[in-house]
Amino acid sequence: MTDTILVEKLDRVVHITLNRPEALNALNLKVMDEVTATLEQYDSDPSVGCFVISGSPKAFAAGADIKEMQSQSYTDMLKANWFAGWDKLTRTRTPILAAVNGYALGGGCELAMMCDVVYAGDRAKFGQPEIKLGVIPGMGGSQRLTKLVGKSKAMDMVLTGRMMDAEEAERSGLAARVFPADELVGEVLKIAAEIAGFGKLATQTAKEAVNQAEEMGISQGVLFERRTFHALFATADQKEGMAAFAEKRDPDFKGE
């Protein structure tokens, strides 16, 4: 039972919808706990091959919950290690797709960037407006936005708090693709079903390999890729995928 999110399992895809319409899906601690617990619950389930996180047509999420944070002191923040719970999301091995309609501001933009792929509706607005509140991004925005769009545009966003539209987000590498707003969630669920139809060992390994590009230099990263590529030859899904190609039939991956 969840209060702040809706969870639906559609065949091999788990769809999490942020559901605090009264606060434009502001991310309070309960949302953090419910989203990460749901991811944890299904991550190792072999019948789940992909997650989708979406919000409402008006807001993916308008940030961390300002009203919840407003009266916190430095020591409160430090003791609670505020936002550290979101690190669980980044430890999820199953691919996570963000379907962003409307506002993705502050923690909302950062949540989208923590996911593996960001898909945007054509009226989406991304931004890191924390500077207007006297603070800075706190869920990884200064780091992930900079990796995605480069230093100059990240500085521009973080220092002015301005919003970026979907077209600019796609052009600058924050969003992978843009869809008409009312088709977005359906299109992302289709992409998720396609990913979930592949062997889970391969999709998890692909995710790990791409993520290593953020952490490692090129020669270490390529070595990591090569060794994990070699490792997939220990799986039944590699045999099945290549046999299916040679036999001109659809593969039947078992995640083994």
Ligand code: CAA
């Ligand atoms: N936290 C708490 N409540 C929020 C919220 C947030 N981040 N964003 C919106 N809400 C609430 C509003 O207070 C309002 O509630 P009431 O009806 O009770 O007053 C309700 O959601 C609807 O919002 P608005 O009336 O403001 O809607 P709007 O259409 O006029 O404006 C908006 C939309 C431009 C997104 C505006 O709501 C806004 O600027 N929100 C705050 C955006 C922001 O600063 N985000 C960063 C938060 S800090 C952060 O995220 C830190 C971090 O790095 C993790």
